[in-house]
Amino acid sequence: MKSMTRRKFFSGLTTGAAGMLFGSCGKQRQGPGGEKHDLKIRQYNQLGKTGIKTSDITFGAGSINTPRVIRYAFDLGVNIFDTAAIYGMGVSEEHIGQGLKGVRDKACIITKQRFWGGRKASKRGIIKVLEESLKKLQTDYVDGLFIHSLETMTLLNNEEIRSAYSQFKKEGKVRFTGFSTHSEKITLAECVKPEYEDFVDVVMFCYNHMEGRTIEPLIANMRQKGIGTMAMKTLAGGKQGNLKGFVNEQLSYPQAAIGWVLANKHIDCAILSMDNFSLVENYVAASGKKLKRTDLALLQKYRDAVSNSYCRVTCTTCEGFCPHKVAISDIMRCAMYYEDYGQQKKAIDHYTALPFTHKPIFCRSCRGHCTHACPYGLQVKEKLLQTHMLLTV
Ligand code: SF4
Ligand code: SF4
Known part of the structure; x- marks a missing residue:
């Protein structure tokens, strides 16, 4: 690995190391460079009460720069694609629209609308933002529409937002609604209340091996109420920067971290940000895998290494x-x-x-x-x- 650049190592994956890391059996597929592999999503779960079966690994399109990566993930069985009106100033939505052309009805799209603290939300403005999203996504409906980054319950009580989102559902422009959050201890506890029942179908929240334990009772309670659960920030910051010291484990760490998240039976799916073919392959390879003892040891090693530099996303x-x-x-x-x-x-x-x-x-x-x-x-x-x-x- 020393003499190999990270890029070369990843690009060699589908022909060499991939065989060992990902196992081998079943029908072979073709990677972006023509190489053969048998990667695919191996586990689908019910997404709350939405009636949708979600791949256990789903696609975060926050930094996507080509529709080809989206289509590649779709071809490997990923069926939920998450974006937001503000991602790349709309470019992310455009790439999803292009990447899912012709297969739109076989995939689910979730987009999110951000209401910055204190900014007045108007129903007219919300409708306009959704119409713009639909245009970029080349579709006349989105499966999920979320409030982006809900920090307190104020926005969930906002009449303009509630009215607009409920109208979208009636018009068939949105199938389910919910929110993403980085304030889990408040929002996950509150969102199960009866007054939010018609709004909160699915929630996307931070959950990982470094900080997830404290919110597990809240997740279980949500799941019991039929709310769909999507785990994000699943790698606990474990990408390029934090993995610099993990020369031999740069590929197995994400798999272990994802495995830890999916081992919780109350989690419907993990959402991973994928911006290149190699990441799609690495994350799809984690689908349906059971967590092993060696994974737990690796996660402990990671925790020891980054404990005083990793800002816990769920902590304020x-x-x-x-x-x-x-x-x-x-x-x-x-x-x-x-x-x-x-x-x-x-x-x-x-x-x-x-x-x-x-x-x-x-x-x-x-x-x-x-x-x-x-x-x-x-x-x-x-x-x-x-x-x-x-x-x-
Ligand atoms: S920096 Fe602040 S938010 Fe981050 S872990 Fe420390 S106390 Fe929590
Ligand atoms: S408490 Fe921290 S964040 Fe706040 S002003 Fe002081 S240094 Fe800045």
């Missing part, structure tokens, strides 16, 4: 100590996209879209209450300032 402890209401978790997530995931554009887009008042503009002269508050020992203040420099365009 330090935010309560900030006198300036800096959006610490959002900014840390942007840093993760940029440094660990190698998704520079997505990171910059997200950071640019953050309201200026939530950026770390007062941090330099602050004593760093956030750093003192972090129970995991992260150098929060320094990280925020670094990220601001990195992502300010």
Whole structure:
């Protein structure tokens, strides 16, 4: 591996290492370079009460730059594709539209609408945003429409949003609704209440081996109520950046991390961001796999390595100590996209879209209450300032 670049190693996968890593049996398929392999989705689960059977591995299109990757994943059996109106300023939706041309009725598309804190949501505006999404997606309906990144329940009680989404369902423009969230402890607990029953069909939330245990009772409760459960941030930041020290495990770590997530019977599917053919192959190979003892040992090794540098996505402890209401978790997530995931554009887009008042503009002269508050020992203040420099365009 030493003399091999990561790119070469990955591109050799479908002919060499893939045989060992992915097992071999059944019908052979053709990879993007013409090579043969037998990768495919091996497990489909009910997505809550939607009546949809979802592949256990689903496609996150946050940083996609070609429709061919989408079509490749579809051909391997992936059947849910998640995007958002703001991903790539609409480019992600366009790629999904092109990638699923001719097979639209065999795939599910979920798109999301973001309502930044305090921004007034108007039904007219919401309808306009969905119409634009449908045009880019080349379809007259989406399967799922989600509120993007719900942090408190305020938006779920918003009449304009509720009315627009319910109208979409009646008109057949949307099959199911829900939300994505990074504030699991609040939103997963609240969303099961009867007043949200007609809105919350499916929820997409962070769940991984580094921080998932604390929300497992909430997930079980949601599942009991028939709410579909989609796990995101499943790799706990374990992409390029954080895997630098894992020379021999760069391929097996994602498989172990995904296996851990899917071992929870209350999880319907894991959503993975895929922006190239190699990632599609690596993640699809995790479909239907059972978690092994060696996987657990590898996950422990990863936890030991990144414990004081990985910002837990479901944690907002330090935010309560900030006198300036800096959006610490959002900014840390942007840093993760940029440094660990190698998704520079997505990171910059997200950071640019953050309201200026939530950026770390007062941090330099602050004593760093956030750093003192972090129970995991992260150098929060320094990280925020670094990220601001990195992502300010
Ligand atoms: S360093 Fe910045 S984020 Fe941290 S407490 Fe101070 S103002 Fe808030
Ligand atoms: S920096 Fe620490 S306290 Fe703040 S959100 Fe991340 S893990 Fe939690």
